[in-house]
Amino acid sequence: MRKLKLWLNSLRFKLFSGLLFTIVPLIIVLLIINHYSAQVVRNQVAQSNKNMLSLYMGQIDRNLQEVDNFLINLSQTNLDLLDLDTDRIANENNYNKAKLRLFQTINNSVSYYKGIDSFFIYSSLNKDLxxxxxxxxxxxxxxxxxxxxxxxxxxxxxxxxxxxWYTWQSEGNHYVYHVIKTGDVYVGVWVDAKKLMIPLQLIDLGSNGAALLTSDRLEPMSHGELIAQKGIHLALTNQAYTLSGTNADYLVMGEPSKKGNFYLFALIPEETALEKLPYLQRISSIISIGAIVFLLMFVFYMRKVFLLPINRIILAMRKLGDGRWNSQIEHYPTSTEFSMMNETYNRMITEIQHLKINVYEEKLMHQQAELKHLQLQINPHFFLNSLNIVYNLATVKDFKLIQEMTKCLVAYFRFMFRSNSYLVTLKDELLHTKNYLRIQELRFPGILSYQIEAPDAVLSLQIPPLVIQTMVENAIKHAVNMDEQIRIDIRVNTEEDDDNQWVVIHIEDTGAGFTDPILELLKSNMDLTSEEGEHIGIWNVKRRLHLLYSDKAAIDFYNEVGKGACVRIRIPADVPPTGGE
Structure with a gap:
């Protein structure tokens, strides 16, 4: 909800909403006019063609009615049909005479009726057509x-x-027929549907339009490929027309026959129907399209000139709020006002960085009290656990281990209370770490083991105290448990590149390793300390390395397969520290 309120109150929303409230109503009105005009034209075209369909269907029905009158009169008044309803073998002479007279009657009459293919008479008793x-x-x-x-x-x-009248389909051909039965004699007329559709060819429905007849099941008698290709659905409704087709781009109108079980349909492409739209309607469409294009161009222009510079400043300020003090805005071509804002912001960030560094350095120059608070903190649990170990050894009277434990504790606290030592040699740091590991080995007998390897050539290197011991202490805290053995290895070696020589310190354990959330925090440059003091030792190590070596020293955290958590500290061997704490 808060994000929504901020977005509604943003300059971007106010700018775009004002523009939309101006242009969108105009576009809506133009679109409504466009839609209404198209609807009016569709209705006019549909009504005109609907009337034309009724006219043509009426003409077809009148022609069929005339044929019906002839068939009814023939079936009811011609006595020769009675002879065809008798067995031909019983009186073949009369049968043949009646057949001849009937043929002359229907043959003389077929020419008077337009569009008729054939009259026929069929005796089902004699199977004679x-x-x-x-x-x-x-x-x-x-x-x-x-x-x-x-x-x-x-x-x-x-x-x-x-x-x-009914329709008949066979082998892709369509026919219309009418049959009247008198006894076992059928009197009928047969018409090829193509002849009924000849007058429909005079209807101008455009190059892609069509007029066609369908059966009572709405099966087209012609133009089947067009209907299938365009996905047109034939249906009779009470409306003047329906829109059909894959893209709803055809006006479909139908008219039923009053004399037969077939229908007359007209298919008009919408582009043909709307090509007679008024000139003003087309102008409104152009204006609508122009308004949309203008809106898109305006949005693009404002985004490039106005919104992107603001977004860059906002993004830099968010990074600053997250503690990333190096979040400066890169130089890029923009308006004069934004250039001044970016330069002012970058200058302010630089001054803040210098001020922050000065404050840190001033704090670090306070005497030993602050130094002890930041980097030489004594873990009270470690101190109490060590005394408890001495007590338990005294209980069992293991005086040899008591002596060794006491000696290790004396060496440990002597190193911790070296108030004037801002830098120590790598040799002293390793001896202190070895002494610390021996105390922990006595604390966890049979559980903890360790090994330290370092070449003699680097033992005189000056480093901040407790850099290695802090990482070892963190490994023991998170990796050692009473269920399985743990091993800690400390390896020091040297590396060379084109310009510098480096001392690389590896602290590895065989525990479960860093969890993904902790590993992500350790790899970041953010302050890791919490209210409970978690990770304060790691933060102090990273901070002191940065102050002494700037960006030339590095500390990496990762998990290695088969080993567990790994810490890699990289210090320049040929560059002395820039200062002391």
Whole structure:
């Protein structure tokens, strides 16, 4: 909640909100006008084409009604149909005469009805089909149509109806038929759906538009590839149109036939419908796009010129708040005002760093009392545990170990109370550390072991006291337990590079190693000390090394596989310390 309040009160939010409150309402109004104009045009185009579909469907229905009247009159008044309803073998002469007269009747009538392919009469008793064929049809076409008609009449799902036309599909072809049954004689008409759709070709629906007929199951009789490619869904609704297609970019309108179980659909691309939008509507679209582009450009400009410099200053101040006093702002091209702010900030940080160093140095120059407080702290638990060990040894009268323990304690405290020793030799530091390890070895018999290795050439090197012993003490504190043996190794060696020679001190133990959170803290440059005094010895070592050697000395903490916690101290061997504490 606090972060939200800060963000709402930020200059960035106020700047952008003011700009948005100015531009966004304008864009919204223009978009509403654009949407409303498009909706009006869609409705007008849809209503116009809906009326046209009704007109064409009415024309088709009227043509079909005329054919219906002929079929009804033929089925109810022509007596020759009775002869076809009798066994052909019983009276073949009358059967053939009736068949001839019926053929002449339907053949003379087929030319009067537009769009009709064929009239047919079928005697189911004699399995005899009598049909006409349109002008110009080949023998194969007539034979194919005859087979389709017989197949259709033998289909159990086909139900003759006096008033309804139906669709039939076979091998990708679509047909429309009407059948009236008189006894066992079927009188019907057969139409290729392509002929019904010839007038629809006159409708201008654009280059990607289409008009088509569908079955009662809304299966398209043409333009199937277009419908599948565009993902158009055919459906009849009470609305003037529906938007369909993969991108909802087609206006779909349908009109049912009053005479048959089929429908007439028009598919109009939206781009064709909206190409007649008013000029003002297009101008509003351009203005909307221009406003959005202007907003994006303004945001980019303000971010580069105004917000990024502020963010750099804020980021540097946050680093400063986290204790990183070297968080200066890098020089980069910016406005004059921000350049002055950055230079002032960097100068202030430099002065603060110098002041902080001076304060540290002044504190470190206080006499032995402050020195003892910072770097020569006596662990009361260590002192009491050592006395307790002496007491226990006296109880068992192990005078030899009492003498050794007392001797080690005297040497330990003599080194600790060397008030004038701001620097000691590496040899003295190692002897003190060895003495400390021997005390701990007596404290943990059979648990703790150690080894110290150092070349003679580096033993005279001057270093701050307790640098090694502090790390050893930390290892014993966190690694030694009564369940398993622990070993501490101290190795001193030298390294050389192009410019300098270094003394490298390794303190390693075989414990569990540093935990990830502790290891992350130790690797950072932040103050590790807590209210309970945790890690104060490590902090003092790092601070004193920095004051004496600046950035030339380094101390690293890591875990080594198979060994445990490792501390690596790197000190220049050929560069004397810059001062003493």
């Amino acid at each position: 009598l049909m006409t064929q349109g002008f110009g049809s080949s023998f194969d076409e007539r034979n194919q149509v005859a087979n389709e008609i017989v197949k259709m009449l033998q289909d159990s799902s086909v139900t003759p109806n006096v008033y309804r």
